[in-house]
Amino acid sequence: MNYGAILATLLVLTVIGFYLGRGRARAAAGAPTRLHSLPGYYGAHVAIWMALPAFALFLFWISFQSAIVEGMVWNGLPDRVAVLGEAKPKNALPAAQKQLLINNIRNYASGDIVSGEITDLVKQGAAAYRRLEVLSSWIMAAAMALLAAIGLLVTYRSISPAMRARNRVERVLLLLLMVASTIAILTTVGIVLSLLFEALAFFTKVSPVDFLFGLEWSPQTAIRADQVGASGAFGAIPVFTGTLLITVIAMIVAVPVGLFAAIYLSEYASRRVRATVKPVLEVLAGIPTVVYGFFAALTVAPLIRDAGAAIGLTVASESALAAGLIMGIMIIPFVSSLSDDIIIAVPQALRDGSYGLGATRSETVRQVVLPAALPGIVGAVLLGVSRAIGETMIVVMAAGLSARLTVNPFDAVTTVTVQIVTNLTGDPEFDSPKTLSAFALGLVLLLVTLCLNVIALRVVQKYREKYD
């Protein structure tokens, strides 16, 4: 049964409930002045109690339906199942084979592609799966209808002129607003838990000390024992240095350009120049990173390689320099707009005092404005650094995969985000250390950027208060 149809029916019923409630309130009032609340609130009260419990049941049901249906299908299969041509007792199957079988049944039932042969077992399971799914959605629809009916009945009967419908409706609304605001917390908890859970699984296979301090990174684990170049080493130092190298290059580009642009715009530029240049810089911030990545890989990297070759340098075609340069350009507007805000927040009185003593504009900027704005600018730069560390697409497209321990900007290096992407795209298997290592790297990434952000936000906020 179609979920959209169920929800649409619920919506229609709720609207009907609203009008019923409002009509009864009007009828009960006799004269409008006798009601405690406006008639619409009585209708809304009915509607809320019809829709909310049924909708909550719906969400709860579809979250757990597939797991329960799968369990029932599994129990319904014969005790001995044929896997890869031989019959085995069902309950002694390895977890991977069991999962494969269930996936095949589910895919066959929904008409998707099935890996391997479609056996009678799969067909039988799929039939049961489809039957149970239909049954389950009918039960759900019936239960939802029942809840809505109870809601309608109870609230409809309770309508009387003295009932404080507005207060009741508003209390529910406030509760909903409150729930919405806790989603931010839930997201953070979800991020931390999911990273921690998978990272811990990784650390049972690779020791954290080897991970954090090891000097060799080669996540490809050997499938055959004699395979060359697939040692499965998980020492993340080369990955960290690669990230650091690209970040440093990016900041070398972004900080001077961004800072000078901000100084010029806030101290020198006329109103008109400011009004045209600021949006142009914001355009740089609005360009998707995948576009920067494409630009770096297609145009900038070959340019740098050819320029290097012309003066006799060997430059890798996926050099850290190209990725860092483009990342720096991406971060310029970030640094400049934050610094701009901070420089403007420096009180005019400080500047006037400096001018009064005969200082030129640049002397005022260097000796008065910048020192006063320094903490804020440091905060802006830290935020830029955290941006650079977490940036993914530019490095995925323009930096390499080879985890080399080097600080030579002409070499190819790899970064944390590149490793996360390459180890998780495709069909990840959640028991191999290669896949799980991505979550460990993600955890490190989250912790580092979180620290940088907290420090930066503190610094910026503290500084703002000082002059307010």
Added chain:
Amino acid sequence: MTDSAQSVLIAGQKEKVRRGLDRRLRSERRFRAYGIVAIVLAILMLLFLVGTIVSNGYSAFTQTWIKVDVLLDEELIAPDGETDPETLREDGDFRGALIETLVADYKPEGRAQEDLLVAMFSTEAEWTLQRHVIANPDLIGRKITIWVKSSSDIDQLTKGAVRRDSPESGRKLKDLQLRWYDRMTAENRIETRFNSGFFSSGDSREPEQAGIWGAIVGSFLTMLVTLVLAFPVGLAAAVYLEEFAPKNRLTDLIEVNVNNLAAVPSIVFGLLGLAVFLNFFELPRSAPLVGGMVLALMTLPTIIISGRASLLAVPPSVREAALGLGASRMQVVSHHVLPLAMPGILTGTIIGMARALGETAPLLMIGMVAFIVDIPGGPTDASTVMPVQIYLWADSPERGFVEKTSGAVMVLLVFLIVMNASAVYLRKKFERRW
């Protein structure tokens, strides 16, 4: 001290000050120049980027077609003599008919040369022919003239991206093919048309058949899910935090959380989506539903922060007046504060959505990188989105895909410019100074 000695001293000081002033003014000019150089540098980079993309990509919107004369041989197309669409589709050998006529016209010698000749045409050519014949079955047995798509290599040659003077072994088009091409040009058989297929078809392995419509539909569905989830929740959270929340530890915690989430790298949201939505809740991979959910979580902090700023900008006198007239707090917010703050909230939402539209990394994590040819029909169908399509094409080695990638970037940038411009317009039009 005599007068003259004093005047000498003053003159010396004046000289010193003047020299010092020169130096100081020079450094002033230098400092100013640094600022101008920084801004010019940033703008030049932007122009360079946009210029590169446009000069690479504008040709993606055109496509080379070749006129061929095809003898619709009954033996090949309708061997049983039946011409109903079903039989034609099943049994008709349109490729054979096409090759037969081409071989008769261009007379390649041997199998290898024949392959070279066929390689000048898109593999789509036979379907074009098939559609034409099914629509007009009475043409069978006659010789017709029909326009078909060229292969990507010929397309690139027409657009001037292939160097004819390079050694033959170094290019994909061989000398023989160039000679045939020149003959076709002389016979007016080559034409460049608007590439409507680019805007109506899905992905393909062949550059000349690849289009971005599938990705546009995928992006639209994903954005729809994001908007439906993020806007109401973000609005509700902003209203609660700004208008109702008591000042206590819980609300402090929420605030810190929102601010931090806004700065968490986007790829981490992808990891969350993979671990929670795909592995725990077993939602379908590659689906706009999951992509939209992940992007909604990512966009939520932006909407909350901009929403709170807009609510804060509504002066307290509005609230006090409404309260004074007997409105409840909920009525104050919904009847008076929210309508006044709405333009600001919408502006923030549009900017957040524009960011989500250009986001790639978290979608790679939840499997939206699959090669998908079909146009998605709903939020649970496997699909891809525009930025991911750009990423996929950028990885393809064929020259034809460079142009497609740049073309797709141009389309994406147009969408983003429209969204951001409408946000600016909204802000300008409804901005109120209190």
